[in-house]
Amino acid sequence: MPVWCPRCGRVDVSLCRPCAARLRCATARPFAAEAFAPGLPVDPPLAVTAAGVYRAGGIDVVLLALKDHGRTDLTAHVAAALARAVTTAAARAGAGVRDRPLVLVPVPTTLRARWRRGYHPVGLLLRSALHRGLLPPGTALLPCLAVRWGPAPWSKVRWGAGGGAHRGAGRRARARGLAGSMRLRSRGRRGVCLPVAALVLVVDDVLTTGATLAEARRALNTAGMPVHGAAVVAAVPPPGSVTGNRPAGENQVPLN
Template sequence: MASLLLGAMLGAALDAWAVLLPVSCAGCGADDRALCLICRSALRPTLHRQQLVDGMSVVSAVSYEKVARRAILAFKEQGRTDVARPLAASFATAIASAVAGRVELVSIPASRDGFRRRGYDPVRFLLRRAHLPRPSPVLSASHERAHQKTLGRHERELNLAGSLAVTGQLAGRRFLLVDDVVTTGATLAEAARAVRDGGGEVIGAATLAFTPRYFGDS
């Protein structure tokens, strides 16, 4: 009964807010919601586990398609930070599932162009919204990378090879890599390579979403 009352109160509050600041659902385009209830439910995590070619385990919360893809693109490319909370909740579930013992989070450094265009780092934004620790600043870009979107698996690997370096000594420290979307795994593999070369231990990775084009259900 209490949950029904809370849901009704939340719906009424959202209706009132929509009158003042009308928005459309980032998942389906319906009026008056950042994410409608149906699209919000589509973002609930269904954990997907996979292994990259280097043997590293990756846990992802959702498949990067349909509602999830539209919501993530809205967050990353259209400044729709109003959808960050449900995305962050799913991301946090994947991270919690991947954590084993005492670890530090480490994210991929955002490109200069991406940060300038958005005004924020999507992964760090989601971590803050999920009330998770800040990622340790142990990685830096050693050179600029070409845009990845049009590149295939092998081309991504070549583009990323040697693109990341560590900042400091990592011996005796354990890390979980975190990223928003894993496509081919090339970015995570390069990050793992850099951390290991710096003396750190990589226990695995967690992402908000995975691309089913390269990774089917498992």
């Protein structure tokens, strides 16, 4: 089956070398992305680490090709970026990952989306990163969350085409729609056995309002699983910000 670079259109290559280099550069220094998402919980706060800024370095184009156009051949490129965000998020969460087992919980997708794609993008990325040894030793994947039956609660949200007031209303509607939408999978309702002193991170592909991560943490906390942070491939800048800019100063969390 023919392939082409989703960013520049060069044929016979999944992601050409120049575009792959731009993607690596855009995701080389994961950063604290809490300022990008007003819907994140604040009591207690949830620390979110993003590998890059959405639309910078072609991150958006590559992610959309992977998620919505079946381009699983791009998995390795995106998985490497996500692995950098996960490693930095674990370091931000407290004690070094050498001392605490790391447990990654992917944000679930709806059954409809899974049937349409044939795969779960976040799970695919994490399995690739784990298989290639890009995650800290001893890292475990725990896909224990599911979306409750029914239409995706966020699918009914309509973003206004106008200014910040409309978008602000859309963000609030998204948060309300997501509340209570996730649960522990049926086989995990009797309890999930975690390693002693496990460091639990929620993982998603894109951070927008923060409502999805907030709901994932709520569902896990309800099941007795404390969440220590989150990691995403990319963060979408809030309305009115300069696209491509990261938070300045103290919000920078470079990858060591």
